[in-house]
Amino acid sequence: MRYVLKALGKDVVVSMATGCMEVVTTPYPESSWRVPWIHSAFENAAATASGVAAGLKALDRKGVKSVAIAGDGGTADIGLQALSGMVERGDNVLFVCYDNEAYQNTGIQRSGSTPFGAWTTTTPIGKLVRGKDRPKKNLPAIIAAHGAPYIATASIAYPLDFINKLKKAAAIEGPTYVHVHAPCSPGWRIESNKTIEVARLAVLTGSWVLYEIDNGKINVTFKPPKRRPIADYLKMQGRFRHLTDEEIAEIQRMVDEQCKGFGIE
Amino acid sequence: MRQVLTGNEAASIGAKLARVNVIAAYPITPQTAVVEKLSEYVANGELNAEYMRVESEHSALSACIGASAVGARTFTATSSQGLMLMSEMLFVVSGLRLPIVIANANRALSAPLNIWCDQQDSFAVRDSGCVQVYCENNQEIIDSIIQAYRVAEELLLPVMVCYDGYILSHTAEPVEVPDQAEVDKFLPPYKHPHPLEPEKPVTMGPVGVPEYYEEFRSMQQQAMLAAKHKLLEVDRDWGKRFGRRYGLFERYKSDDADILLLTAGSLSSSAKELIDRYRKRGEKVGLVKVRAYRPFPGEELVDALSHAKAVAVMEKDISIGWAGALFTDLSSAFVDVKKGPLIIDFICGLGGRDVSPLQIREALRAAAKAAETGEVKKPVRWLGLREKVVGLGM
Amino acid sequence: MGGCTTKLTAGAVIIEPGSSAKYETGSWRNFRPVVDEKKCTGCGMCWLFCPDSAVKKGKPATIDLRYCKGCGICANECPFKAIIMVPEGNR
Numbered sequence: 039m040r041y042v043l044k045a046l047g048k049d050v051v052v053s054m055a056t057g058c059m060e061v062v063t064t065p066y067p068e069s070s071w072r073v074p075w076i077h078s079a080f081e082n083a084a085a086t087a088s089g090v091a092a093g094l095k096a097l098d099r100k101g102v103k104s105v106a107i108a109g110d111g112g113t114a115d116i117g118l119q120a121l122s123g124m125v126e127r128g129d130n131v132l133f134v135c136y137d138n139e140a141y142q143n144t145g146i147q148r149s150g151s152t153p154f155g156a157w158t159t160t161t162p163i164g165k166l167v168r169g170k171d172r173p174k175k176n177l178p179a180i181i182a183a184h185g186a187p188y189i190a191t192a193s194i195a196y197p198l199d200f201i202n203k204l205k206k207a208a209a210i211e212g213p214t215y216v217h218v219h220a221p222c223s224p225g226w227r228i229e230s231n232k233t234i235e236v237a238r239l240a241v242l243t244g245s246w247v248l249y250e251i252d253n254g255k256i257n258v259t260f261k262p263p264k265r266r267p268i269a270d271y272l273k274m275q276g277r278f279r280h281l282t283d284e285e286i287a288e289i290q291r292m293v294d295e296q297c298k299g300f301g302i303e
Numbered sequence: 304m305r306q307v308l309t310g311n312e313a314a315s316i317g318a319k320l321a322r323v324n325v326i327a328a329y330p331i332t333p334q335t336a337v338v339e340k341l342s343e344y345v346a347n348g349e350l351n352a353e354y355m356r357v358e359s360e361h362s363a364l365s366a367c368i369g370a371s372a373v374g375a376r377t378f379t380a381t382s383s384q385g386l387m388l389m390s391e392m393l394f395v396v397s398g399l400r401l402p403i404v405i406a407n408a409n410r411a412l413s414a415p416l417n418i419w420c421d422q423q424d425s426f427a428v429r430d431s432g433c434v435q436v437y438c439e440n441n442q443e444i445i446d447s448i449i450q451a452y453r454v455a456e457e458l459l460l461p462v463m464v465c466y467d468g469y470i471l472s473h474t475a476e477p478v479e480v481p482d483q484a485e486v487d488k489f490l491p492p493y494k495h496p497h498p499l500e501p502e503k504p505v506t507m508g509p510v511g512v513p514e515y516y517e518e519f520r521s522m523q524q525q526a527m528l529a530a531k532h533k534l535l536e537v538d539r540d541w542g543k544r545f546g547r548r549y550g551l552f553e554r555y556k557s558d559d560a561d562i563l564l565l566t567a568g569s570l571s572s573s574a575k576e577l578i579d580r581y582r583k584r585g586e587k588v589g590l591v592k593v594r595a596y597r598p599f600p601g602e603e604l605v606d607a608l609s610h611a612k613a614v615a616v617m618e619k620d621i622s623i624g625w626a627g628a629l630f631t632d633l634s635s636a637f638v639d640v641k642k643g644p645l646i647i648d649f650i651c652g653l654g655g656r657d658v659s660p661l662q663i664r665e666a667l668r669a670a671a672k673a674a675e676t677g678e679v680k681k682p683v684r685w686l687g688l689r690e691k692v693v694g695l696g697m
Numbered sequence: 698m699g700g701c702t703t704k705l706t707a708g709a710v711i712i713e714p715g716s717s718a719k720y721e722t723g724s725w726r727n728f729r730p731v732v733d734e735k736k737c738t739g740c741g742m743c744w745l746f747c748p749d750s751a752v753k754k755g756k757p758a759t760i761d762l763r764y765c766k767g768c769g770i771c772a773n774e775c776p777f778k779a780i781i782m783v784p785e786g787n788r
Binding site for chain 3: 508
Binding site for chain 3: 064066067068069070071072194223229230231232233
């Protein structure tokens with residue numbers, strides 16, 4: 039969030055969905071926010087932010103940007119309808135999704151953004167079920183299909199890339215979307231000090247690709263010089279501990295195909 | 304200026320006269336004309352507002368929250384299923400203390416699917432912390448929408464203006480449309496005490512931890528109770544400027560009546576006609592028409608009804624497993640009163656079923672019987688129910 | 698409660714921006730980062746990655762122990778291995 043506010047400055051109104059960030063930053067009477075901020079519910083960050091944008095416009099308050107922030111749950115699942123409406127209407131809102139790949143705030147239940155094969159409390163490892171059996175929902179592609187003028191992926195391990203993309207997105211008048219990958223140490227079963235390292239490995243293995251879709255044109259902003267095997271990334275996380283060599287190979291195939299699509303070797 | 308307007312038109316013009324800044328609404332029968340009319344006004348420049356074509360009622364109210372929080376005057380309208388979808392946010396609006404005005408065209412709830420009038424939808428959300436006002440006719444609709452902003456903004460509470468779907472929403476009646484200049488004098492611009500603005504950043508909607516939550520709820524309750532006085536204050540001012548007053552409820556030939564009907568909404572008009580006919584025959588019957596339902600004017604109703612021998616509540620809703628909302632709330636107002644009337648609940652008009660004069664007569668007759676015998680054998684009864692159709696009587 | 702009254706704002710609006718600064722989370726730590734002044738080059742990576750804004754840029758970098766929760770990211774990311782995590786209580 040530091041990076042978000044560093045990039046955007048103080049002339050913003052933030053509408054945030056219920057989630058990790060919302061809960062830890064605003065237990066009454068404490069607030070960590072020094073910009074105007076509102077939380078109304080879980081599934082409506084985009085709708086609230088759209089209303090903020092409309093209100094600012096109606097009151098002729100120029101130079102203030104409406105920003106919506108939600109986790110992967112409040113974006114990809116329960117929040118998807120509101121986000122879809124916001125983009126379709128062309129509302130002047132920058133939507134930032136911080137993706138820790140599960141409903142972490144309520145205790146690590148799976149979301150549509152949980153990657154294939156991951157353990158979560160609702161996709162546990164047992165005799166009949168072995169982690170999430172569905173691929174990760176491709177949010178950037180969904181937003182691109184709506185025709186949003188600017189979409190970008192980012193990672194907390196590449197803060198300057200993230201900040202640049204946020205600045206670019208905020209400057210555009212219309213619906214823009216930035217999706218930042220953010221590991222959760224209890225949720226991914228990693229040591230807290232490895233948080234940035236794991237995020238970096240996601241990018242270096244091609245599992246998380248840093249790119250932008252600028253008016254429909256895809257531009258990869260970082261190509262890992264020598265793409266590392268996915269096992270390096272998976273083996274660092276307890277949530278993938280159960281994977282067999284076969285399962286890892288399958289995930290490697292999925293990553294290879296994704297990288298091919300982006301022109302990453 | 305006098306115009307012939309449907310209820311939906313009256314609601315739209317009310318919002319226009321109130322100079323709303325942001326409208327976010329989703330169409331649903333029988334409210335659709337409100338959404339369409341307002342769209343027209345904005346499109347041709349008659350109303351200078353941002354019109355949001357939201358993708359659901361939940362998003363409609365969420366967008367109103369965002370807009371209201373930055374200091375814009377907002378409006379939305381809905382009905383039935385839309386109100387239900389919006390209901391999560393109704394509680395939030397009240398908790399956040401934002402002065403949003405919601406017009407609700409009363410319509411029955413699914414399942415089974417039904418687009419016609421009953422009052423279940425708004426009664427179902429009576430706990431939400433919205434001020435609730437029920438309109439008898441289209442004049443009352445236009446007046447109530449404008450008044451609602453004064454009440455909402457001075458108390459920081461949402462106000463829901465309810466009117467019967469189809470019976471009022473689609474029926475045209477002569478309405479005195481208030482003059483814009485007069486409305487401007489009545490309704491000053493909206494000023495939130497601490498809106499969302501970068502110059503003075505505030506945090507809205509934090510986690511209300513157990514140490515504080517109960518206190519915040521109590522503050523809401525105080526505000527809602529204060530709404531009783533506010534509604535009357537605004538009503539008096541409206542009366543001075545426009546010559547029309549409504550009060551928290553209306554006493555129609557009730558002061559000397561032994562038998563009373565209690566209604567809310569358009570049914571009050573039909574009931575008044577019957578009261579007049581009975582009075583011509585010399586029978587002492589009367590009607591109390593409830594306008595403000597939340598805050599519930601319990602003490603005031605006890606005052607207005609105590610003298611009667613029996614009260615027949617006629618309402619178009621039922622809390623399955625017990626009774627209708629009006630009856631339940633009214634009975635609780637009498638719980639510690641030593642001498643009060645016998646009260647009978649009549650569930651009628653569900654799903655758009657017509658409430659005929661015969662049904663109203665039945666209610667009056669039953670109340671008279673109760674007054675005579677001094678007892679009520681069945682406190683909750685249904686009017687117009689076709690027992691044969693129900694079959695097995697399950 | 699002791700005779701102290703707090704004035705609550707309707708709607709639970711928090712009027713004081715950044716009031717959480719009053720709540721010092723340093724006591725949550727199990728491990729404390731210690732910066733080796735000789736190895737630190739002032740590159741600022743620790744400051745960049747600290748999730749709690751508990752690092753002040755400089756040569757050497759300094760840790761704001763009022764808020765540092767001891768997550769260890771700074772030590773892990775330092776390119777010069779100039780930060781080590783030391784168990785609290787070990788003076």
